[in-house]
Amino acid sequence: MGHARDTERDAILIGGREQRAIVIVDYDDVWPSMAASLAQKIQDSLGPAALSVEHIGSTSVTGLAAKLVIDMLLVVADIDDEESYIVPMGSIGLRLRVREHGHRMLRTAELDFHVHVLPPETAEQIDYLDLRDWLRVSTADRALYESTKRTIAAKTWSDMNYYADAKSAVIQHILSHARNWRADQPTG
Structure with missing residues (x-):
């Protein structure tokens, strides 16, 4: 990767870039309950400031192998009101790790949870949910995604x-399928 992307990352990462091994493990049935437990803690700590809390990412898709990181999506009315x-x-x-325009990410010291914070109705929020929901129903794209993750995780990454x-x-590629699928879903 080029220096421009590194400079951009250095500006948004709290604590700098990190080199860690990427390990993909088979799906674990405990992930949804772990996510639900954290979601409840977030709701309890934020009250009405938490407009929604969702389990996203690979650990939210039954049967999909994943890194041992449970991703959550927290929607707040005003992302700039960090207090x-x-x-x-x-x-x-949870501690702040990423601060960028329109997005924050907090994580645990154990690095087992990442909470992505977004304002309501953003394209990124919709993409997270569409990708999750599509991977839950599409065996082919779920297999493609898992295969891709396993292949690239085997490489060594400087960050x-x-x-x-x-x-x-x-x-x-998968999001294009997810968006088409979502557009065909009944609303209401």
């Missing part, structure tokens, strides 16, 4: 964010 959510989430062990970058083409 309303960062301080309370600190009391449940774990490069692993995420390497998945972006297949994610965009």
Whole structure:
């Protein structure tokens, strides 16, 4: 990856870039209950400031292999009002890792939970949910995504964010299917 992307990352990452091994493990039936437990803690700590809390990412898709990181999506009315959510989430062990325009990410010290914070009705929020929901119903795209993750996880990455970058083409491909599927779903 080029220096421009590194400079961009350095500006948004709290604590700098990290080199860690990416390990993909088979699906674990305990992940949904772990996510539900954290979602409840977030709701309890934030009250009405938490507009929604959702389990997203690979651990939210039954049968999909994943990194041992449970991703959550927290929607708040005003992402720039960090005091309303960062301080309370600190009391449940979450610390700010990413601060960028329109997106924050907090994580646990154990690195087993990532909470992505977004304002309502963003394209990123919709994409997270569409990707999750589509992978839950599409065996073919679920297999493609898992195969891609296992292949790229086997490489050595100087920063774990490069692993995420390497998945972006297949994610965009799968998202195109997810968006078409979502458009065909009944509303109401």
